Amino acid sequence: MLTAYLSHPDCERHVMGPDHPECPERLAALNDHLLIKGLLDCVQPVDAPEATDAQLLRVHDAAWLYRLQDLIPTEGYARLDADTLVNPFTLRAARRAAGAAAHAVDLVLSGQAPNAFCAVRPPGHHAGRHGGSGFCFFNNASVAVAQALSEHGLQRVALVDFDVHHGDGSEDIWAGDERVLLCSSYQADLFPFRDASPPAANVVLAPLPARSGGPAMRAAIETHWLPALARFAPELIVVSAGFDAHREDDMGNLGWSEADYLWLSQQLLAQAQASCGGRIVSCLEGGYSLSALARSAAAHLRVLVEA
Structure with missing residues (x-):
């Protein structure tokens, strides 16, 4: 079976004005790079359906x-x-x-794909229960988590968020829900400017100082995320995959490289293989330097394809 690659032309019709960083060209750059690298030949393309009201209302209020x-x-x-x-x-x-996120869960948990990547926009991890912000409207990864819990009866789902910005919307939705382990890494003292104290026992935070680079991220993941994930033993890992911590992206200043995203993806795959048969559903979040986004997301996708 091939990795499911979910997207839709409608995702490129959402525009927020000239020169806005969250632009349709993000998906075009990613697809062009994946085509050149031959990765699109290694996935099964799937048209993303529209989320139903029922799926959205599991994580957002009416x-x-x-x-x-x-x-x-x-x-x-x-x-x-x-x-x-x-x-x-x-x-x-x-x-x-x-x-796309909900359907990816259906494909992976029904055995139609070993894992899935959702090449979609707008992103979602700043969208909380009561509204959107920070380029986000619906919390795509949280919709995936809720689909796994509600439709497939899973009891333990990990939501892993790596992005230069903290996924405050996901935290708003899942903090205190013992069925979900939320692991988040982000640049400290950057939008949405939250403190570093976890709001509940099921939230594991790894804030990183500006200019700390890939080594600091790897140490934080090994210290905070990986032991928590091993104890939790998730039945599915959902990923909010942001690539704006790259050193070429001026949205932040963490200084990561493609090699860092490759390493991080490998760690998540190892945990998925240990506890849930390799089942991962990944959703694109940030990443605004087009070339860096394409290269970094390709490194992430290659780990899924080669699993």
């Missing part, structure tokens, strides 16, 4: 769905916050991104 629907303009742009805009196609793109 008021947010109604508010977002009302915000969508018939033309031009409308503003959610200082950094996040919508156009007429945003809602459909957001539903495709969340639907």
Whole structure:
């Protein structure tokens, strides 16, 4: 079986204005690089369905769905916050991104794919139960976690978030839920500017100082994440995969490289192979330097393809 690669053209129709870093070209750059490297020949392409209201309402309240629907303009742009805009196609793109995550879980847990990568946008990990922010509208990875718990009866799902920004929306949704282990690594003192104290026992945080580089990340993962994941023994690992900690990405200043993303992906695969038959569902989050995003995501995907 081949890794499932979920995407949809609708994800490229969401636009937030000229020169916005979260742009359709992110997916185009990724796909072009994967094509050149031959990785698209090693996956099974799957069109992402739109998430249903039922799937979204497991992690978001109805008021947010109604508010977002009302915000969508018939033309031009409308503003959610200082950094996040919508156009007429945003809602459909957001539903495709969340639907990809849920469908990826179905494919992996039904044995139709060993693992899956969702090449989608908009990203999701800043979207909390009551609303979106930071380029995010629906929490795609959390929709995947809820799909595994509600539709497939899993009891232990790990949500692993690596991104230069902390996944505050995912933390809002899952903190205190003992069925979910949330592991998050991010640059300290950067948006969304949260402190480093875990809000609940099921949250493992590994904030990293600016300019700390890949060695600090590897040490933090080995110290904090890997022992917690081994104790938890997840039945599925869902990944919020952000690539904006790369040294070429000016969204942050952690200084990672493709080799760091490769190493991190290998650690997650090893845990998945130890506790859940290698089952991983990964969802694209950040990454705004187009070349660095493409190279880093390719390194991550190669680990899944070669599993």
